[in-house]
Amino acid sequence: MKIYVCIGSSCHLKGSYDIIAVLKKLVSDRGLEKEVSLNASFCLGHCMDGVTIKIDDQLITGVTPQNITEIFDRAWAERHPA
Amino acid sequence: MMEKLYMESGWLSLNKMGEELCGDRVECINLENCYLMVLADGLGSGVKANILSTLTSKIISTMLANDMTIEECVETIANTLPVCSQRQVAYSTFTILQAFKTTGEVIITQFDNPQVIILRDGKSIPYPMEERVIAGKKIQITHFQGQVGDLLLMMSDGTIHAGVGTVLNFGWQLPEIIEYAQRKYKPDLSARSMAGIICDACRDLYMDMPGDDTTVAALRIRRHREVNLMIGPPVDPAQDEEICRDFFALPGKHIVCGGTTSTLVSRYLGQPVNPSIDYIDPKIPPIAFIKGVDLVTEGVITLGRVVELAQKFVSSQDTDTPWRTSKDGASLIARLLFEEATKVELYVGRAINPAHQNPNLPLNLSLKLRLMEDLAALLEKMDKRVSLRYY
Numbered sequence: 001m002k003i004y005v006c007i008g009s010s011c012h013l014k015g016s017y018d019i020i021a022v023l024k025k026l027v028s029d030r031g032l033e034k035e036v037s038l039n040a041s042f043c044l045g046h047c048m049d050g051v052t053i054k055i056d057d058q059l060i061t062g063v064t065p066q067n068i069t070e071i072f073d074r075a076w077a078e079r080h081p082a
Numbered sequence: 083m084m085e086k087l088y089m090e091s092g093w094l095s096l097n098k099m100g101e102e103l104c105g106d107r108v109e110c111i112n113l114e115n116c117y118l119m120v121l122a123d124g125l126g127s128g129v130k131a132n133i134l135s136t137l138t139s140k141i142i143s144t145m146l147a148n149d150m151t152i153e154e155c156v157e158t159i160a161n162t163l164p165v166c167s168q169r170q171v172a173y174s175t176f177t178i179l180q181a182f183k184t185t186g187e188v189i190i191t192q193f194d195n196p197q198v199i200i201l202r203d204g205k206s207i208p209y210p211m212e213e214r215v216i217a218g219k220k221i222q223i224t225h226f227q228g229q230v231g232d233l234l235l236m237m238s239d240g241t242i243h244a245g246v247g248t249v250l251n252f253g254w255q256l257p258e259i260i261e262y263a264q265r266k267y268k269p270d271l272s273a274r275s276m277a278g279i280i281c282d283a284c285r286d287l288y289m290d291m292p293g294d295d296t297t298v299a300a301l302r303i304r305r306h307r308e309v310n311l312m313i314g315p316p317v318d319p320a321q322d323e324e325i326c327r328d329f330f331a332l333p334g335k336h337i338v339c340g341g342t343t344s345t346l347v348s349r350y351l352g353q354p355v356n357p358s359i360d361y362i363d364p365k366i367p368p369i370a371f372i373k374g375v376d377l378v379t380e381g382v383i384t385l386g387r388v389v390e391l392a393q394k395f396v397s398s399q400d401t402d403t404p405w406r407t408s409k410d411g412a413s414l415i416a417r418l419l420f421e422e423a424t425k426v427e428l429y430v431g432r433a434i435n436p437a438h439q440n441p442n443l444p445l446n447l448s449l450k451l452r453l454m455e456d457l458a459a460l461l462e463k464m465d466k467r468v469s470l471r472y473y
Binding site (some may be wrong): 005006007008009010012013016017020038039040041042043047 | 340341342344345355357358359361364367368370380381382383435
């Protein structure tokens, strides 16, 4: 699973730094370093819609440090059905 | 014709403890063929010293800039400076550098300040001085053949008095200052940074309570170096390619700022943008890499910080320059623009990013044009040749 977090000006001001921090912690707490690659992206072209991230080919906007865990869990579950 | 040399100057002053005004003064005039630098140290401290040193440095630099001789300058000062009512003398010591841009020759004229230090390849070199008496003052004159890389240090006596009677019995003596300057020297250190390093040491020796006005001024002989910076896409996207072609045809280093801008540069160069995910400073977005570009950063936030750093750097009192070692995008730009560049070309796109018009953002991102004008003005204050191109 490849995650890109936009760190362009708008996203940065809306909290990319904290979102990346949460993601880094999630990945390390769950020992998913091999399965998940965390990346930054310069501008995903959705500056108006809150922080934008891309998981594989899926764009997600309006991401916050509060909802990122839920988004991550859902994406993980979709790719790894129990 | 051979390109002229670039004379880079920089200085810093510490005020005597409790004084609002500095009694030392540095005046620089950048002439077509010659760079003039005068450091004057007025008798006493505070207002009186400030007036004496201001008059002295202004009179000397203005007269020299208008082709008068050293003799005429010194006689004028001797005859016009106000006389101190307590000491019955009119007095300000001075050091003058006249650095010629085509030949590299430097004329050093010294009157009672600590002797000018010349560092070549980081080692202090001795030089002859010819004594001349003008208007009753003993003046030391040196004609010196400078080379690229030479660094000349002028000081007021606050440096050699640093620490007298407290941490050092006799103050910080000249051979020790020379030894320290040699130890701290690095070939890429700017004049301003070198002056800052020595001033910092003085501040420490004074234990943050300077007993005298202390000034260090440096002149560094350099070749021109170009650094070019691009921010913002063109208003008309049809111009993308033309702008990129012109920008990358410029000699020197290339900095690209902004998400959209780096995307269009990446398209032009046919190379992907690889952003780093590591924040060095939580307030400054991480940098990115594009093959063929020397530095890629985010736009307005990073440059906002660069302007703040530049404002601090041009003030003559702030010795704190954390950007010299830090690796965040703004610090990296600062190093290239403030230290490496002598000529700066700024490419500014006027396209408006709709997301930046959002009034709910904590910072006004639409200030790009204003920011770039401020940056250009600050770089000019650092004696860089700056040109702005809008598109």
